[in-house]
Amino acid sequence: MSRKSSGALVISLDTELVWGMYNTGPISPERYAGTRDVVHKLLDLFDKYQIPVTWALVTHLLSDCGSEPEDRSHLQYTKQDSRKMDLPCQQELSPDLWHEPEVLNWIKNTEVDHDIGSHTHTHLVFNEATREDARSDVERSVAVAERYGIDLKSFVFPRNRIDHRGVLKDAGFEVYRGVDSRWYEKYRLPAPIVKATRFADEATQWTPPTVVPRMESGLVEVPGSQVFRPVHGGWQYTPKGSQQSRAIAGLNRAARTGRIFHLWFHPFNFASNPEQLLTAFETVLAHAESLVQQGRLNVLTMRNVADLHKSGRWDGWETEV
Numbered sequence: 001m002s003r004k005s006s007g008a009l010v011i012s013l014d015t016e017l018v019w020g021m022y023n024t025g026p027i028s029p030e031r032y033a034g035t036r037d038v039v040h041k042l043l044d045l046f047d048k049y050q051i052p053v054t055w056a057l058v059t060h061l062l063s064d065c066g067s068e069p070e071d072r073s074h075l076q077y078t079k080q081d082s083r084k085m086d087l088p089c090q091q092e093l094s095p096d097l098w099h100e101p102e103v104l105n106w107i108k109n110t111e112v113d114h115d116i117g118s119h120t121h122t123h124l125v126f127n128e129a130t131r132e133d134a135r136s137d138v139e140r141s142v143a144v145a146e147r148y149g150i151d152l153k154s155f156v157f158p159r160n161r162i163d164h165r166g167v168l169k170d171a172g173f174e175v176y177r178g179v180d181s182r183w184y185e186k187y188r189l190p191a192p193i194v195k196a197t198r199f200a201d202e203a204t205q206w207t208p209p210t211v212v213p214r215m216e217s218g219l220v221e222v223p224g225s226q227v228f229r230p231v232h233g234g235w236q237y238t239p240k241g242s243q244q245s246r247a248i249a250g251l252n253r254a255a256r257t258g259r260i261f262h263l264w265f266h267p268f269n270f271a272s273n274p275e276q277l278l279t280a281f282e283t284v285l286a287h288a289e290s291l292v293q294q295g296r297l298n299v300l301t302m303r304n305v306a307d308l309h310k311s312g313r314w315d316g317w318e319t320e321v
């Protein structure tokens with residue numbers, strides 16, 4: 001298969017249980033139980049359609065917080081705006097909400113070879129963190145992964161807030177997900193405007209952008225194309241099926257242009273309505289498989305894109321369509 005005449009699908013998954021949400025409102029434990037089931041079902045789908053993806057883990061999922069003394073270093077971080085509350089591992093919460101070391105075995109015991117990346121150790125929001133805290137968090141993430149024999153290369157910033165890239169490079173990371181390739185994601189606009197514009201995108205079934213990797217601060221940046229949105233929080237009012245039709249349009253655009261369609265989401269979000277979201281998502285994967293079979297699409301992890309780009313073998317077309 002020639003990569004020259006085909007595009008690529010990249011999927012990255014922000015995998016975190018309560019870590020992404022513990023300080024944003026009430027915690028609903030059943031959603032986190034459902035998240036484990038969603039992860040299993042996603043892994044089954046990825047095997048069925050032979051789709052390797054990047055699992056960006058909050059690596060504290062792998063640590064019980066306390067069995068080794070150095071595990072405690074993350075409790076000393078300077079308080080930041082989104083960190084006014086104690087970390088989940090410091091609160092009186094069931095460990096089921098923040099600890100799941102088995103997730104690694106689930107991901108490893110599959111047919112396809114997934115990329116395991118980091119979504120920080122404690123979901124530290126980098127643009128609110130001091131450099132020292134960012135460094136401490138990332139070094140902990142790398143150390144915990146190493147304990148499990150994993151060499152982290154791919155990184156996803158919590159809330160996509162990009163900062164302290166030098167810290168990542170020093171820690172051996174090679175690639176991160178950039179903000180979605182949309183004008184309104186690149187500028188700091190008031191949140192209601194961004195939300196209204198994202199909503200309009202869904203409502204009008206706008207074809208998502210395709211992207212290409214580029215070097216930024218010594219790392220490969222792969223911007224996002226589309227978030228596979230949950231069906232709550234207002235998104236249920238967008239046309240039924242718009243997510244999968246937009247994703248399919250994005251895949252077709254990637255196949256047509258030789259660029260990357262980068263789809264991402266949090267498995268946690270699927271737990272709100274797993275059947276509908278998994279069915280919609282499977283439609284997208286089945287379409288990707290058909291494009292692969294036609295020789296028009298490759299499926300790559302973020303790590304694969306970094307390897308291709310750094311070795312000069314990335315030959316996606318640069319034309320804007």
Ligand SMILES: [Zn+2]
Pocket residue numbers: 060064065074087089090
């Ligand atoms: Zn902890």
Ligand SMILES: [Zn+2]
Pocket residue numbers: 014016020119123158159
């Ligand atoms: Zn997150």
